[in-house]
Amino acid sequence: MTSVNPGMKYGGFFDYSKYDVLKQIPQKYVPKSDFYFDTPSVDEVKASMKSLGLEYPIILKPNEGERGSGVEKIQSDIDLKEYLKPQPKEIILQEFIDTNDEYGVMYVRYPDQLKGKITSIVYKGELYVVGDGVSNLLQLFEGHQRAFLYLDFLKEKYDDRLHEVVDDGEVFMLSKMGNHSRGAIFNDANYLISQLDTKVFDEISSHIDGFYFGRYDLKAKDEQALINGDFKVMELNGVNSEPAHIYDPENSLFAAYKDLFAHWWRIYKIGKQNRKQGHSDTPFPVLLQSLMNR
Structure with a gap:
């Protein structure tokens, strides 16, 4: 499995540097960003913001985090x-890209081919509640079919606003990060596959050393901007990527497993080709030890 992306640590399975990957992507496709190996001071972060021309809000996130853990606006x-x-x-x-449209685009290229293909697109809907003019935030959280799953997190985050009553019809956004750990809702957007120009993703991927398989998590103003290649890559996940459209609640369990098996088959084929070219998988004991040391 780890031989699928030989240019990424463990093939991008875990513990790989997101910042090292982003640095390889052409500048026009990535948000302004900076990296701190050690904990920076407030003044150091603000100095970086000034040099990058950024103001609040900004995004801070771990270099090796997974599934949105540790990502904060x-x-x-x-x-x-x-x-x-x-x-x-x-x-x-990282620069905060102010748009509600976030997508996950699965990209696959076999080592013996020059062109890749897009195999999955997910639209990541944001988590929000709608006021009724009577209920306070805590009541809205408790009565929301998805927000209540993250009640402890929301109670801590909005501790000083829990008794605030939201006006009737007012949308109160709870999350601006499209990930499961913060309650984002994943929607199947595979209807866009035929409209996206795969050459754009081929061109971007060609700059990334030893990359053949992964999911681009990106933001675009709207669907047309995505189609036009006008987007920013927030991060690129490696072999740990999932075709996240399968989590659309409208999709059947059978369809989800079918797509997953196709997904895993592609991983196997790419890894097989790379091993023939001299790349090797990380021994399981090494992987296990790395996991235990995290």
């Missing part, structure tokens, strides 16, 4: 101090 000096309080190491400062 920072809107003030207070938020920044809170994020840095546990002294996190290896964090990425």
Whole structure:
């Protein structure tokens, strides 16, 4: 499995540097960003923001985080101090791209072929509640079919606003990060596959050393912008990627397993070709030890 992307640590299965990957992508496709190996001070982050021409909000996230863990939208000096309080190491400062449209685009290229293909597109809907003019935030959280699953997190995040009553019809956004750990809703957008220009993703992928398989998580103003190649890559996941359209609640379990088996077959075929070219998989004991040491 780890031989699928020989240019990424463990093939992008885990513990790979997201920042190292982003640095290889052409600048026009990535948000402005900076990296800190050790915990930066508030002044250091603000100096980076100034040099990059950024103002709040910004995104801070771990370089090796998975499934959105540790990703935070920072809107003030207070938020920044809170994020840095546990002294996190290896964090990425990233420009906040202000759009609600976030997509996950699965890209596959076999080593013996020059052109790749897109095998899955997911639209990541944001988590929000709608006010009724009577219920406070806590009541809206408790009564929402998805928000209540993240009640502890939401109660902590909005601790000083839980008794606030939201106006009737007002949308209160709870999440601006499209990941399962924060309650994002994944929607099948495979109808866009035929409309996307695969050459754009071939061109981007050609800049990334030893990359053949993964999911581009990106933001675009709207579907047309995505189709036009006008988007920003927030991160690129390796062999740990999933065809996230399968999590659309409208899709059947049978269809999900069918797509997963096709997904795993592609991983097998790419790995087989790369092993023939001299790349090797990381021995299982090494992987296991790395997992245990995390």
